């Protein structure tokens with residue numbers, strides 16, 4: 001079988017001539033290729049973080065009920081750009097309901113297409129924890145030890 005299969009630059013796809021071990025047509029393409037590979041994880045993380053932020057914003061915007069609860073249809077969430085793939089954590093209640101959270105904004109699936117949006121303001125009060133901890137060197141946080149344990153039911 002003749003070796004008609006020509007090698008192409010991994011970056012731009014130009015046919016490669018000359019040395020057979022070349023992978024790129026130019027230094028520029030090689031640099032660009034490595035730059036792209038090295039930045040892929042960073043870009044991925046940035047995209048996920050942006051999706052989480054957008055989800056949080058959508059939930060906050062749509063959850064304008066008087067008691068911090070609003071029932072919305074799936075289509076409204078999707079219209080606003082909500083992405084069901086990403087959330088920060090899951091909260092399962094003793095009653096067996098599973099709330100999905102994007103930061104302090106969450107939702108409970110009521111039926112196939114309906115969701116109850118909720119908000120947990122107490123999460124916001126914990127936001128100072130990390131900065132407070134960096135100063136004092138004491139071990140443990142006694143104020144947390146008596147907290148109610150409502151998320152220990154496993155996955």
Ligand SMILES: [Zn+2]
Nearest residue numbers: 009012025029
């Ligand atoms: Zn090239």
